[in-house]
Amino acid sequence: MGTALREVRRLAEQTPPSRERFIDLLRAVSIVAVVLGHWLATVVGYDEHGELIGRSALPDLPWAQPLTWVVQVMPVFFFVGGYANAVSLAAERRRGGKAVEWLIRRSGRLIPPTTALVLVLGGGALAARLLDADPARVRTVVWLASIPLWFLVVYLIMVALTPPMYALHRRYGLAVPPVLVGLVAAGDVARLLGHDFWGNGNFLFGWLAVHQMGFAWRDGLLPARPRVAVPLLLAGTGALLLLTLAGPYPISMINVPGERLHNMSPPSLALLAVATAQFGMALLLRDRAERWLRRTRRWTAVVAVNSVIMTIFLWHISAAILLAAALHVAGVLPTPEAGSAAWLAWRIPLLVMFSVVLTLLVAIFGPIEVRGARRPRRLSLASPAGPARMASCQVLRLWLAMAGFAGVAFALLANSLWPSTAPTVSGMPAVALITYLACAAVLRLLRSTPPAMQVESRPDPHASPPSRLV
Numbered sequence: 001m002g003t004a005l006r007e008v009r010r011l012a013e014q015t016p017p018s019r020e021r022f023i024d025l026l027r028a029v030s031i032v033a034v035v036l037g038h039w040l041a042t043v044v045g046y047d048e049h050g051e052l053i054g055r056s057a058l059p060d061l062p063w064a065q066p067l068t069w070v071v072q073v074m075p076v077f078f079f080v081g082g083y084a085n086a087v088s089l090a091a092e093r094r095r096g097g098k099a100v101e102w103l104i105r106r107s108g109r110l111i112p113p114t115t116a117l118v119l120v121l122g123g124g125a126l127a128a129r130l131l132d133a134d135p136a137r138v139r140t141v142v143w144l145a146s147i148p149l150w151f152l153v154v155y156l157i158m159v160a161l162t163p164p165m166y167a168l169h170r171r172y173g174l175a176v177p178p179v180l181v182g183l184v185a186a187g188d189v190a191r192l193l194g195h196d197f198w199g200n201g202n203f204l205f206g207w208l209a210v211h212q213m214g215f216a217w218r219d220g221l222l223p224a225r226p227r228v229a230v231p232l233l234l235a236g237t238g239a240l241l242l243l244t245l246a247g248p249y250p251i252s253m254i255n256v257p258g259e260r261l262h263n264m265s266p267p268s269l270a271l272l273a274v275a276t277a278q279f280g281m282a283l284l285l286r287d288r289a290e291r292w293l294r295r296t297r298r299w300t301a302v303v304a305v306n307s308v309i310m311t312i313f314l315w316h317i318s319a320a321i322l323l324a325a326a327l328h329v330a331g332v333l334p335t336p337e338a339g340s341a342a343w344l345a346w347r348i349p350l351l352v353m354f355s356v357v358l359t360l361l362v363a364i365f366g367p368i369e370v371r372g373a374r375r376p377r378r379l380s381l382a383s384p385a386g387p388a389r390m391a392s393c394q395v396l397r398l399w400l401a402m403a404g405f406a407g408v409a410f411a412l413l414a415n416s417l418w419p420s421t422a423p424t425v426s427g428m429p430a431v432a433l434i435t436y437l438a439c440a441a442v443l444r445l446l447r448s449t450p451p452a453m454q455v456e457s458r459p460d461p462h463a464s465p466p467s468r469l470v
Contacts, residue, residue, distance in 0.1 A: 004367070008307060012300040021293040021302065022286055023083050028305040030076040035316040037071045039354050040347055041254070044324045045335040051137070052328050054144065054320075058256045060338040065252040069240065072253035072264070074151070075210045075275035076282070081155060082214020085162045086169075099163035100398040101451050103405070106159050107443045111408065112372030113310045114152060115440050116365050117318070118433070121145055125427025135423030142427030143420040145318045149412045150265075154203060156412075158211050160405045165208065169215040177216075180209035181272060188268055191261060192248055199266055206267025210275050222279070224286035233280030239273035307373075308366035312358065315365060319358035323350075397451065400442055407439030 015021070041064075043057045058065060085106070092102040121142050128138045168176050183205040190198035216222050243249045248261065249270040255262040263271045293299050305312070327333035334350075336342035414432040418424070426433055 004370075005304075007370075008304045009300055011307070012296065012303045015299065015303075020083075020290070021299060022282075022289040023080055024302050024306050025289060025293060026076050026282065027080045027084075027309060028302055030073040030080065031309050031313050032305070033071055033073045034077075035312060035358075036351070037254070038316065039320060039351055042320065043338045043343075044320075044333065052324065052333075054324070056254075056257055057338045058252060058254060059258060065250075065256070068251075068253040069274055072271070072274060073278070074264075075271065076278055078155070078158065078207050078210040079214045079217070079275070079279065079282075081158060082162075082211035083218045084214070085159060085211075086166055086215045086218040089162055089166060098394065098451070100394065100401055103160065103163070103401050104397070104443065104446045107401075107404070108372045108374075108447050109369070110152065110156065110159070110310065111440050111443055113314055113365065113369040114149070114408075114412075115437075116368050117146070117149075117314045118428075118436055121318075122426040122428060122433055126425070128427075129425065136421045138427050139423055140420050141321060143415075143418075145321055146412075146415055146428070147317055148314050150416050151313070153409045153412045153416070154207050156405055156409045157204065158207060160402065161208070162211075165212065166215055169212060169219070173219075174216055174221055177209045177212045180205045180212065181269070184209065184267065184272060185269055187266065202266035202268065206272060209272060210267075213275075213279060222283060224283045226284070229280045229283035231280070232283065233277050236273050236275070236277030236280060240270060240277065243270040243273060308362050308369055311362050311366045311369045315361040316354075316358055319361055320354055323353050323357045394451070397446060401446055404439045404443040404446070407435050408443070411436035411439065 041057050041061075042054055043060070044052070044054045047053050058068075088106070089099065089102050092099075092105075125138050125142050129135065165176075184202050187199040187202040187205065190196075213222070222228060244251050247270075249263060249268055250256065250259050250261060252259075253263050253271055253274055255264050262268070293302065324333060334342075334346050336346060411432040414435075415428045418429045418432070424430065
């Protein structure tokens with residue numbers, strides 16, 4: 001623990017003056033808000049058979065649904081992701097690197113902590129099956145614990161599409177997001193007419209629109225001035241009120257079971273209105289937040305959270321499951337009626353206990369994310385290949401990287417779509433687990449091999465001494 005703290009302090013002290021610290025704060029706040037929202041809005045209790053269950057409290061709390069306009073901050077995360085991806089891609093190109101190498105390196109932050117969760121869930125499910133646990137119950141627990149992985153499916157696609165979408169941004173600038181918003185509107189019309197299938201494109205178009213705004217922030221097209229921020233804030237808020245109070249969209253920005261139309265899955269115009277208002281508010285706070293983050297302790301805390309941000313997100317539901325199971329076994333699980341005074345009073349003690357369990361999980365699995373964020377050691381090979389071989393290797397690496405991203409996304413999506421009570425050997429569909437592990441291994445191999453793969457060759461005695469590519 002002491003070594004980790006020293007490393008965080010070192011990173012905080014070495015932060016270059018040019019770094020926009022507010023972006024890191026927004027990332028931390030958005031994920032922490034998602035975690036707290038899930039914990040606060042979950043009802044844990046027993047069904048008619050005495051089985052432990054968990055569900056959303058929103059159907060029982062109609063008064064809380066307008067609060068989701070504030071606590072639904074996933075647009076902030078995708079906006080920050082667009083900014084961060086643009087910064088790192090531009091830096092890669094300044095170094096003379098290719099987009100494929102940027103893509104391979106980017107997977108290092110996302111895949112290792114996810115693989116840890118997948119392996120633990122799979123191993124735990126196998127152990128439970130050996131102990132004769134109900135296969136349907138095992139699958140339900142794994143499905144619940146893997147709920148955060150839906151986000152990774154979308155974000156992996158955002159990362160893979162960053163090079164071409166950033167090229168569009170450089171060419172057309174702020175003309176790109178309105179086109180994507182128009183596609184979201186078309187998807188919403190299809191859903192309102194009962195053709196839900198055609199609205200699934202909004203998973204791509206909606207989050208891409210938010211992601212593109214991160215590009216605009218990074219390139220200075222969204223200056224932190226009231227004449228830009230205030231219109232965005234007012235336009236987003238006005239559109240939100242119009243779409244939800246007068247229009248056909250539900251008030252809640254978090255999916256409420258039983259409603260036919262949702263704002264979150266897939267993203268709707270109402271959610272994009274929330275995102276617009278959030279952009280405006282972020283611009284208003286930008287300069288003040290940058291000054292606030294110049295204090296060493298504050299910035300160090302932000303660095304610490306961001307260093308394990310994926311681990312926090314991926315394991316927060318597992319922490320809730322572990323605590324609920326422990327309280328259930330001990331016979332002290334509180335189960336007051338959702339919305340009652342007792343239920344509300346239990347929110348704070350449960351938050352504290354959830355946080356303690358999550359802190360332990362982060363201490364165990366956080367180092368995996370930290371190591372994954374570092375540049376891996378390259379496997380050096382014997383001699384440099386010629387230009388034709390190097391070009392072929394680049395093409396091969398591109399195809400392997402895209403296949404790796406696509407395979408991981410497919411596996412995580414297949415697990416999310418597989419019925420939550422359909423028994424499986426490892427708690428996940430076999431095809432999903434095998435595909436995920438294979439593609440994660442391919443991406444790991446790509447990260448550890450040099451950009452220009454080389455082969456052993458006999459040296460030409462008349463040639464100049466070759467240089468070693470690392």
